[in-house]
Amino acid sequence: MRKVYSKIQAISGNVITVTASGVRYGELAVVSSRHGESLAEVIRLSEEQVALQVFTGGRGISTGDEVRFLGHPMQISFSDNLLGRIFDGSGRPRDNGPALEENMIEIGGPSVNPSKRIIPRNMIRTNIPMIDLFNTLVESQKLPIFSVSGEPYNQLLARIAMQAEVDMIILGGIGLKYDDYLFFRDALEEGGAMSRTIFFVHTASDPIVESLLVPDVSLAVAERFALKGKKVLVLLTDMTNFADSMKEIAITMEQVPSNRGYPGDLYSQLAARYEKAVDFEGAGSITTLAATTMPGDDVTHPVPDNTGYITEGQYYLRGGRIEPFGSLSRLKQLVNDKTRPDHRALMDGMIKLYAAYKESLEKKSMGFRMADWDNKLLKYGEMFEEQMMDLSVNITLEEALERGWEILADCFEASETGLRTELLKQYWPRQEETA
C-alpha cells in the first residue's frame, strides 16, 4: 500500500509541491480535493521535495488535500477497443463509453534506432489534387500545415481523415474549440470513418496540462498499432497550442525563457513528437500531419520556425487553398516517379505556368497592357484555381492528371506549355494539334 501525503507545501499555478519519499521522476499521483480527483505527474525531485504538475490545474486545491502516488508513470490502455472511441488527454472517455483499463502501456517511449529506418517509398492518396499531384504525402512523413487562425485547417484535416488511404486515423486535438471538436466528431460519423478513428481531444476549456499529454498519448497508441502492421495517420491540431502550453508551464516553473518566452528545449520537445513518424520494416507505419497556426502569419515565429527545421516540408494554407508556392513535400521525389510517367513533368509545368499567371496578374493590376499570352495565362490561372486548388475538388490522382491536361489544352497550344514533345504526343487531349 502506497503512502498518502496530506501536506501540500506550495501551490503555484498548476504545480504543487509535497514532501514525500520513495518517489520516482515521471511518476503519477492522484490529488483528491473537494472538487474531485485529478492525476498529477512528478516533474522535479529535490531531496524530499516533490514537484507535481496537476492535470486539472491548481485552482481550488487546498494545502490539506491528499496526494497518493501510484508508482507508475503515465499510461494508456491499448487494444482494438480504442477504435471509434473518444478520450480526453489523460485517457478518460469523453463519449459516455466505458473506461478502458486493460493492457496499459507507457507513453513517450524511446526513439527509433536510426539504423532501423528505411527510405520512404509509398504514397498516401488523399484525393486532394494539391496534395496528391503537387506535393505528394508519403508514408512515414511528418508535415505541418502552416496557416493563420481562421483558415479551414480543421476542415482540411477532417477531409484527409475521411479519404486518406490508411488503415486507421488517430486524431489528437490540442486546445480545440468545442465547436471544432463537435465538427470533427460529426464529420467523421457522417463520413463513415469513425470506426477506424481514435480521438484524443483536449478542448480549449480543459485544463492546460492535459494538452501536453495529447501528442504523447496519440503517438504511443499509434506506435503500438504500427508495430502490429497498421498504417496509421496521426492528425494533430493545433501544435501551436501545445507549444504555448509548454511555455505556460515553463514560466510557472521559473525556467529561463529563450525566445519570445518559449522554453529553450522547444526544438527538442517538438522533435521528440514529430520524429515518432516512422516506417517499421516488416510492420506498419506512422505518418503525421499537424496543423500549426502561425501567429500574425509570421513563419519566423519560434513555433513554425522550429517546426520547419524538424519536418519534411510543409503545406501552406492561405485563402482557403493549399498554396503551391512555399508548400513542399520533401519526400515527394521518392514516390512521384512511380505513379504515372507524366506526373512529375505535369507538376512542374503547371506550377511554372501558374507562377507566370501571378506575374501577369500583377502586371494587370498595375495597369500594364495585356498581351495575348497574358490573357491566356489569366484564363489558365482562373481555371487552375477553380478546378485544382479549390479545397472542394475531390478527385483521384489519375483524374487530376487528366484534368490538368484538359486545362492546359483549353488555354494553350501544345508547344506553349514547355513540356517535352514525347509527353505531349502521349497525353495532349487534342492530338490533331500536336500532329
Added chain:
Amino acid sequence: MTKGKVIGVNGNMISVRVDGEVALNEVGYVALGDKKLKSEVIRIQGDRAEMQVFEMTGGIGINEEVEFSGELLAVSVGPGLLGKVYDGLQNPLPELAERLGFFLDRGVYLEALESEQKWKFTPKVAVGDSVRQGDTVGTVPEGIFDHRVMVPFNFLGEYTVDWVADEGEYTVHEKVATVTDAKGGKHDLTMVFEWPVKRPIKVYSERLRPEEQMVTKVRLIDTFIPVALGGTYCIPGPFGAGKTVLQQITSRNAEVDIVIVAACGERAGEVVETLREFPELTDPRTGRTLMERTVIICNTSSMPVAAREASVYTAVTIAEYYRQMGLNVLLLADSTSRWAQAMREMSGRLEEIPGEEAFPAYLESVIAAFYERAGRVRLHDGNIGSVTIGGTVSPAGGNFEEPVTQATLKVVGAFHGLSRERSDARKYPAIDPLDSWSKYEGSVDYDATEYARDIVFRGNEVDQMMKVVGEEGTSLEDYVLYLKGEFVDSVYMQQNAFDEIDRSVSVERQRHIFAILMKILVTKFSVESKEEARHYFNELRQKFLDYNGTEWMSDDFKSLENELEQQISERASGADEHGEKLLKSLTTEHSNA
C-alpha cells in the same frame, strides 16, 4: 571508487551527494533497476555534484546509487572505426538494432570496436627502440589505409620498447607491444586506447597555415569561396534552403581521405539516406565504397539531448585520431545550432545566468574552442595531416544576427550563407554568392574571380534598378552587364546535383571553363538591341549548359567548346582592358601548369 546518492532530478539533470573525490566531466552510472545509465559530471559544489544523464531520466528516484568511473567521457580509438555508425557516445547503432530491435532502450552500451575481428599487424619498432606518445608501434591495413597502431597519446615522456609482437593476426585487445617508462614501469600496448573527447589531441610538432585547397567539386565553392585543408567553414541557412543536401554532396565528393559525418540533432530521415546509399556508392578516388572512408556519428533530434552535446566532440576526436596518421580528414557537423541548443538546455537546468537568447555566456568560447580543433599539422615523423571542419548553422527565423551564427562567424575561415530567395528560385546550391566570403585561396586566381563576382554584383544592381524603371529606362550597356551577371550565375555558380557529370566538377575543369567564362565577361559584344542581346545570351547559355553536361575532354566537350568560341568571336568587338589582362594571366598560368 567514489560512490554517490541521487538527491534531485530535474529533466535530464540529476544532483548527487558524493562520498569521495570526483572530477569535472567524470563519467558516472546511475542505477535504475538492473540498468545503469551513463551520466557526466557538469558541476561540483562541495559534496554535491550535478550530472547530465545521457538517457531519459523517467523512473529515477531519490537515494538511487551512483557509481563513478574515475574516467572522463572518452572514445575508444583503434582500427575498425571506418564504416561504423555510432550514436553520440560511440555506441554502434546497427549492433544495438540487432540486439534491441526497433527502439533505443536505455542503459545498453556496446563495445565501439569489434573485439573478435583479427587485424594483420606489421611491427614498425624493434626491441630497445625509444618511443613517445603518438609514435607508430606497427601498422594494420584498414580499407585502403595503413592504420597506425600508436603509443597512446596520454603516455608522457620517453619509453623503451621491451617487446613487440611478430607480424601476424591479432584482435584489438591482444597485446602487441610492451614498453618501459623512465622509472622502469612496464606498460602493455594493444591496438586500442581511450581518449577523453573534450581534450584536443595535440601530439604534433607544429601547426601549419591552411594553405592547400580542399576540393569539394562544387564550382561556386572551389572557385569563389574556397575551403582549405585544415580550415573551417560554416553554412548557415533557413530551413529548406538545402544545408543538409550540400553537406551530403560534400561528403560524397570532397577530395579528402576520410569523412566524419556528425548528424547532430537533425532528422533521422536524412541520416538514413547516407546510411543506405553510401555502402552502394563508389568513391571515384579509390574504387571502394564511400562507406569505407566514412564514419557516421548520429544523434538525431529525438535522441537524448545530453548525448547530442557529446556527439560533436566524439566526432572531432575520431577526426583528430586519424589526422595522427598523416591523413586529411573532413568533419561535417550538421547542425551546430542543435549542439548549442543542447548547451542552452543544460545551462538552464543549472540555473546559470543566461546570455543572449538564453544561450550560456560561454557559448562563444565553446564554439571557438571546437572550431580550433581543426588544423593542418606537421607530425613528429614529418608527415602532414589535417582536420577540416564544416558546420551548418540553423539560425532561428533564418536571421543571421542570432548568437550561434555570430559566434561561429568570428572563428571560421569561410562563410557559405544560404539564402531562401535562391532556394525558392530553385538556384542550387543556394549559397548567396555576394554575401559569402572565404579567407582561403582557391583554384582560380583571386583577382579574376573577384572580377567575375563584381559583374554579378553590378548586374544585380542593374536588375534591382530595372524593377523600378523598367527595361525601357535601362541603357543597352547596363542591360548587357545584367545579362552577363545572370550568365555567370546560371552557367557557373549554379550546378545540377542530379546530373551525372555536372554534379562533381574537377578543379582542372573548373580552371578550364572559368577561362572561357572570363572571355565572355571581358568581351564587348556588338548587339543592336536588348532583344538581340537577350537572344544572343540565351543561346550562349544553352550551349554552355550543354557543355557543362559533357564528359571532360570528350569529343562532345571539345566540339561544344569550339562552337562556344565561335559564337563569342562572331559578336566580339574589343574587350575590357583590365579584364583582358586578368584573362591573359589565367591562360598563361594554364599553359605553364
